[in-house]
Amino acid sequence: MSELAAPRPGPRLTLPRIAGYAERPESEEGKLDRLGRKLIGLGVARTAGLRRHGLSAILTETAQHEAALRPLTDAELRAAAEALRAPLRLAIAQGLPDAKMLGPAFALLREAAERTLGMRHYDVQLLGAFAMLRGAVAEMRTGEGKTLCATLASCTMALAGVPVHVITVNDYLALRDRDLMRPLYDFLGLSTGVVQAGQQEPERAAIYRADIVFGANKEIAFDYLRDRMVLRRNPGNLRRKVERLSAEGPGAVLRMRGLHFALIDEADSVLIDEARTPLVISGSTDVARNQDPGFLRRALRAARQLDEGKDYRIHPNEHRIEITPKGAERLEIMGEYGSGPFRVGVIRDHAVVQALSALHLFHRDNDYVVRDGKVQIVDENTGRIQEDRSWSEGLHQMIELKEDVELTEPRATLSRISYQRVFRRYQRLAGMTGTASDAAWELYSVYGLGVIRIPPHKGDRRRFARDRIFASEAAKCRAIAARTAELHDTGTPVLIGTRSVGASERISAELALAGIAHQLLNAVQDADEAAVVALAGQRGAVTVATNMAGRGTDIKLAPGVAELGGLHVLLTVRHDSRRVDRQLEGRCGRQGDPGRVERMLSLEDELLGSKGARWNRRAARLLRPLGPGVAALAFRARQRRVERMHGRMRHDLLAADRGLGSLLALSGEAE
Ligand SMILES: Nc1ncnc2c1ncn2[C@@H]1O[C@H](COP(=O)(O)OP(=O)(O)OP(=O)(O)O)[C@@H](O)[C@H]1O
Structure with missing residues (x-):
């Protein structure tokens, strides 16, 4: 097998091997295969529209079954869910399920969600889940309710008996998403578990035996890498080995039951942004x-x-x-x-x-x-x-x-793998995010995932101000404090997004100097994150945050705040990727709320700080007198360049996956 061997993406039509340790086998893939997929990727990524995929059929199919479910008692509804298991198992085993097969399940889940969570899946959420069960990434705008949408896909698969991994970007979101939706899972008799950093055996292996497992990408990928090491070290027939090593109880050596189905929230972050860092298991050895x-x-x-x-x-x-x-x-x-x-x-x-x-x-x-x-x-x-x-x-x-x-x-490296290879080994993969289209080509060419854009439930009411550009970091910080004071006086809640702990602290100090009370949320000040987020939409609230509040954070507006124009998001940099900016912008204007976005940049920003950015820096300086809109082009041009550069790095990493260690590898303990 060549160094570059990689599995072929695309739907698998065989029955998932629930008894064994499921994963897609790596297959030989020639250069021509890869080139072909990349070319197809160009087309698929761009044209993946709703009609083309016939997604709307799921709406009529679901509607047909809804009326019959409404009069059922809870016990009867549960019995209906049990009765659905066998046909779903068959449908999933045959490959990609169609609208006819999924309609009854979606109708039941919609009814159960309304009873247990007080939320009824919107039509667009049905479309999103259908797209995912068809093996795609559903692009749904920030704040559209992907957490609820995901329950349709995860419960359907779990009812069909497929072990489900719901993967997101951090431990906090994994736990939050499970807890928020737990009444629905419990109602259906589906067991759930959340893997979190710091959990040890035997707890960890027990969690993986749940029907639906929630976890951050790192935790799940490391657990897979550990299992692979165990399997490699134990000689003998794979099937018998798996049976022996995954024996129930505290003696279980394998943590997972394999890679059956992954539903990846924030798919672009997990599959693209994080994919630049390989994962390494290390241990103490003589070396x-x-x-x-x-x-x-x-x-x-x-x-x-x-x-x-x-x-x-x-x-x-x-x-x-x-x-x-x-x-x-x-x-x-x-x-x-x-x-x-x-x-x-x-x-x-x-x-x-x-x-x-x-x-x-x-x-x-x-x-x-x-x-x-x-x-x-x-x-x-x-x-x-x-x-x-x-x-x-x-x-x-x-x-x-x-x-x-x-x-x-x-510590010495014992085992190493890239994220790309972990996720490509899932038998079925699906994802959702608010910002997939910028990454559509890469998602298809690396993972075989098409992107399907789902229309929003309500229109976008956000207002975007023109970028403002300052000569120095200090001038920018002062202007941010002044602007925040202005907004604060009107009672408008403000979320200030920063790039690093240091930057958040600098802005916090500037606000303190101006006498503006505020909350700080960063890697050092992370206690009671949920409480800080809960308060961020209150009248007069000022919150300074790093990327911790960048994805998944749901800021609810307090009564009266919508009338003031909603949450005001102040961005203080352009990040390396436009998608990260769009995620921060998405903290406001959720579920059709009003919201405002404003960006304040400086010529000393990190994006323009490197030597490679000399030209962009010079252009921004020269263009500044012509107006901030023109100078902002230099920032965007630099951002595009960095995006391309990172794309190349991920490509190289995948290609050299089995090669020598990289100095940027992240390592976890080997046990
Ligand atoms: N069908 C529904 N009925 C009522 N409220 C809903 C529904 N779907 C979602 N919501 C609400 O919409 C808000 C946003 O949901 P959520 O945080 O899941 O959005 P998201 O799409 O995951 O956002 P992001 O892209 O920022 O992660 C939540 O407060 C949620 O309770």
Whole structure:
């Protein structure tokens, strides 16, 4: 099998192997196959419209069964759900279910949701769920109610006996979504479980035996990687091995029951944004023990002696350090005067690159925080601390050395996989997000997922102000405080979106200076997140948040706030991806609410900060006198460039998946 072997996407028409450890086999795939899929992707991604897929048939089919269900008692409705199991199992086993097969299930779920949650699925939510059960990503605008929509797809699959994974971007959302919808699952007799960081055996394996398992992408992908390691280590026939290792009870060695069906919320974030970082399981081995602190310290000292530009180059957007031939020569000379592993070229150079990365690519209060004497990673996509994760291949220790905190034990890579490969191994995959179309081509060409745009339940009432651009970060912060004060005086609630812990703290300090009471939500100040979010739509509320409030956060407007124009979202940067901006914009104007979006940028913003952005920075400066709208084009152009660059990195990562370790790999404990 070649290094690039990859499974073919597209519907699978065989019965899911519930008894075994389900996953799609990797298949040989030639260059022509891949090229073909990419070309098809171009067409599918663009034309995936509602009519083309005949989705609206689900509405008439569902409506036909609804009237008969309404008079049933709860017990009778439950019995009807039981009776649906067998036909659903058959329908799902035959491949992609059609509207006729799903109509009765959707009608029943709609009725059960109204009784248990007080919410009746809107027609557009039926369309979204149907699209997902047809193996697509449903693009539904932010605030349309994807959480409720997902219950149709997850319950249908679970009733059919297929183990379901509902995957989202963080632990908080996984737990919240399960808890919000739990009355419906309980009513139907479907068991649910939520995997969360920090859970150990035997709890973890027990959770995976639930009908519907909720979890963040990292948790689920790491558990899969662990299971793969266990399976690899145990010789013998796969089937018998799986039976032995997944024995019920505390002795279960395998955590999961395989990869049957994944419903991915925030699909673009999980499948695209996160896919730049490979997952690594690490453990202490002899190789790791060889990396003693003395050697790491020596490498860090060497890195500090090198000159940027001459000996090494920094590529911040690609998160990469390149040693120049001159730098390599200098390191070789240093090696000659060194001792132990520092004399060995490959080991020394690798460690120096990690040291340079620690010094120049990873910044405190941006990529990580130092808390309780420990370096803790802040996830760049979700803004959250990843407690039990560390960077691999000595990078974490280099950052610890840089920050002068106690060194943790270096660990060696035991197993490694990219997100792309984990998700491509699901027998069935579906997703939903508010921002898929920008990523439609990649979703199809990598995962075989078409994007279907679902119309909104109500129109968009958000108003967008023109971008404003300031010469410096300080001027921008002052202007943000002044604008917030203005809005605050009218009682309008304001959500200020920032990019990092550091930026959120700077704005918070500026607001404090202006005497504006506010709430701060970031990786360091994350206590009682639900309470902060609940208050964010109150009259006069001011909330400063990082990306923690970027996706999935449902801010409900207090009475009277809609009359003031709804929530005002103040964006303080453009992110690396337009989709991240759109998610933040989507915190207002939910379910047809009014809302306002305003962006305040500065020429010192991180997006324009790197060397590669010289031209964009210059253009923005020159164009500023012509009006902020024109100068904003330079920001957007840079954003497009970074988006393309990240796309290339994901492509390379997938291609090199089984190759050597990457310095950016995230590692989890091996047990
Ligand atoms: N059918 C329905 N009836 C009544 N309220 C609904 C219905 N569907 C959704 N809602 C409400 O709409 C709000 C938004 O829902 P939700 O947070 O699931 O949106 P979302 O699409 O997931 O948003 P985002 O894209 O930001 O994650 C919630 O307050 C929810 O209770």
